[in-house]
Amino acid sequence: MKQTNIYDSRGLARALDTTAAWTLAIMWALPLLYAIWTAFHPSAYSTRFTLNAPLTLENFVTAWHAAPFALYFVNTVLLVTMVLAAQLVLCTLAAYAFAKYDFRGKNIMFALVLMQLMIMPDVLVVENYRTMASIGVLDSTLAIGLPYMASAFGIFLLRQTFKSIPKELDEAAAVEGASTLQILWKVYVPLGKPVYLAYALVSISYHWNNFLWPLIVTNTTNSRPLTVGLQVFSSTEQGVDWAIITAATLMTSGPLLVAFLLFQRQFVQSFMRAGIK
Amino acid sequence: MPRPATMRNIHAWLLLLPAMAFIVAFTHVPAVNTFIHSFMLDGKGGAPATFVGLEHYMYLFEDEVFRKALVNNLLFASGTIPLSIGLAMLMAFLVNAGLAGQSVLRLCYFVPTVLPMIAVANIWLFFFTPEYGLLEQVRGALGFSGINWLGNESTALPCVIAVAVWKDAGFFMIFYLAALQQISPSLGEAAMLEGASRLYFYRRVVIPLLMPTTLFVLVNATINAFRMVDHLFVLTQGGPNNASSLLLYYIYEVSFKYWDTGYGAALTMVLLAFLGLASIGQFGFFERKVHYR
Numbered sequence: 001m002k003q004t005n006i007y008d009s010r011g012l013a014r015a016l017d018t019t020a021a022w023t024l025a026i027m028w029a030l031p032l033l034y035a036i037w038t039a040f041h042p043s044a045y046s047t048r049f050t051l052n053a054p055l056t057l058e059n060f061v062t063a064w065h066a067a068p069f070a071l072y073f074v075n076t077v078l079l080v081t082m083v084l085a086a087q088l089v090l091c092t093l094a095a096y097a098f099a100k101y102d103f104r105g106k107n108i109m110f111a112l113v114l115m116q117l118m119i120m121p122d123v124l125v126v127e128n129y130r131t132m133a134s135i136g137v138l139d140s141t142l143a144i145g146l147p148y149m150a151s152a153f154g155i156f157l158l159r160q161t162f163k164s165i166p167k168e169l170d171e172a173a174a175v176e177g178a179s180t181l182q183i184l185w186k187v188y189v190p191l192g193k194p195v196y197l198a199y200a201l202v203s204i205s206y207h208w209n210n211f212l213w214p215l216i217v218t219n220t221t222n223s224r225p226l227t228v229g230l231q232v233f234s235s236t237e238q239g240v241d242w243a244i245i246t247a248a249t250l251m252t253s254g255p256l257l258v259a260f261l262l263f264q265r266q267f268v269q270s271f272m273r274a275g276i277k
Numbered sequence: 278m279p280r281p282a283t284m285r286n287i288h289a290w291l292l293l294l295p296a297m298a299f300i301v302a303f304t305h306v307p308a309v310n311t312f313i314h315s316f317m318l319d320g321k322g323g324a325p326a327t328f329v330g331l332e333h334y335m336y337l338f339e340d341e342v343f344r345k346a347l348v349n350n351l352l353f354a355s356g357t358i359p360l361s362i363g364l365a366m367l368m369a370f371l372v373n374a375g376l377a378g379q380s381v382l383r384l385c386y387f388v389p390t391v392l393p394m395i396a397v398a399n400i401w402l403f404f405f406t407p408e409y410g411l412l413e414q415v416r417g418a419l420g421f422s423g424i425n426w427l428g429n430e431s432t433a434l435p436c437v438i439a440v441a442v443w444k445d446a447g448f449f450m451i452f453y454l455a456a457l458q459q460i461s462p463s464l465g466e467a468a469m470l471e472g473a474s475r476l477y478f479y480r481r482v483v484i485p486l487l488m489p490t491t492l493f494v495l496v497n498a499t500i501n502a503f504r505m506v507d508h509l510f511v512l513t514q515g516g517p518n519n520a521s522s523l524l525l526y527y528i529y530e531v532s533f534k535y536w537d538t539g540y541g542a543a544l545t546m547v548l549l550a551f552l553g554l555a556s557i558g559q560f561g562f563f564e565r566k567v568h569y570r
Contacts, residue, residue, distance in 0.1 A: 150296040212525070
């Protein structure tokens with residue numbers, strides 16, 4: 001049989017590759033599979049793996065009532081939505097300016113924007129905390145979201161996209177009397193749709209999972225997102241009932257996980273697109 | 278009426294202004310303030326801060342915990358960066374090797390990326406737990422004595438590195454998969470006509486062509502190595518005896534547990550210096566991207 005693709009492994013190499021691939025896959029999936037096992041079985045079976053172990057949802061019920069997870073969910077959804085909405089608007093406007101205008105100070109401004117890729121708000125926690133205290137918004141969802149509302153990554157990504165859109169399109173629209181913002185809204189935004197989707201997925205998973213800054217800037221259940229809530233819950237749980245902690249763990253990552261399994265292809269492609277531009 | 282060129286300038290600035298205001302307010306201003314506050318001592322009970330010169334920086338040299346966190350962070354970086362990049366490349370090659378079930382493989386490798394670090398750290402905590410943790414059960418079954426993986430000064434940092442590599446490798450794999458798709462199929466066809474082996478093709482063609490991706494991933498991995506501390510909160514709290522503390526975690530402790538924000542600012546300057554080094558690499562990368570276009 002003729003090999004048609006040099007990347008395909010054959011013969012002994014194929015056996016080795018298969019072994020390596022699945023060993024890695026099991027190592028990478030094991031923690032999650034294990035968490036699923038523990039969460040859906042009574043705690044007596046946490047480390048006993050038998051086929052006849054009874055299934056139960058009891059752990060989820062107990063965890064749900066042991067901490068205000070419903071409130072945490074609301075906070076996280078609110079945070080993620082607010083940050084994404086602000087990012088989409090601010091980054092679109094800025095990216096359009098960088099892609100289609102020549103103006104004085106453009107290069108300096110772009111360099112200033114790119115600096116945020118390296119010095120992310122994540123490492124400036126001490127000063128950002130001071131800022132939040134001085135404007136009086138400590139312990140609120142707004143305080144968690146503010147430092148992230150304009151994203152250099154988003155601006156860079158959209159700028160690349162807008163630059164690839166031919167100028168003839170907006171000239172045609174201008175001839176028909178469309179204003180700058182109308183051209184942006186009617187021509188550029190629709191053409192950038194796949195990039196917007198990619199960016200949205202990256203942003204949602206980043207802010208759903210973010211922990212250190214929300215931990216610092218919140219101190220009551222009224223503003224805590226899921227990640228901080230989970231940490232407070234599992235570190236104060238004295239009895240260390242693993243079944244309940246893993247149930248809470250799965251609960252907090254559940255929506256992202258389900259979304260990922262449903263939209264796996266788009267998700268992976270989005271991450272790829274976000275990475276190579 | 279103003280000239281059209283002036284109008285375009287005004288338009289551009291109006292479009293840019295909202296985003297710029299946020300970026301300056303939460304990146305540049307705090308970065309400058311960090312620098313200023315690193316020379317100040319906070320006044321107690323609302324008293325104004327006093328200028329203390331280089332005192333915080335001098336203290337860095339005496340501070341044992343800082344030295345430990347710094348050394349740990351360098352070890353953490355030199356462990357996580359090569360391991361996660363190497364594994365990411367291997368994973369991409371394996372997913373691309375035409376094996377059965379490759380979409381399942383890709384899913385397994387990528388899943389840690391979507392999960393919150395704080396959540397998966399809880400699961401890993403159980404793996405490492407003495408006596409009834411999974412790792413110890415396996416070792417016990419094989420007849421080894423118990424090890425307290427996270428409670429031991431020599432094993433805590435390696436455990437923390439392992440979790441970080443597990444979390445990042447699948448993420449970096451995606452970039453390699455994307456780059457592999459960009460390599461022209463004719464190169465592979467030519468190599469086969471010439472009778473080149475697969476390994477030779479990888480070594481002499483594929484890996485060199487992946488260099489820009491490797492550079493991109495390298496910069497991201499470096500930034501992550503100085504930024505990723507979420508799992509410490511669950512696994513070790515920097516312990517035992519600061520054996521697994523990292524810079525950003527120590528900054529958190531100093532600033533928000535002991536409320537010594539002046540010293541926290543000096544520590545942040547050290548962290549910014551490392552990120553600055555990484556950023557020089559990043560800017561070099563962007564320059565090259567621009568030239569390619």
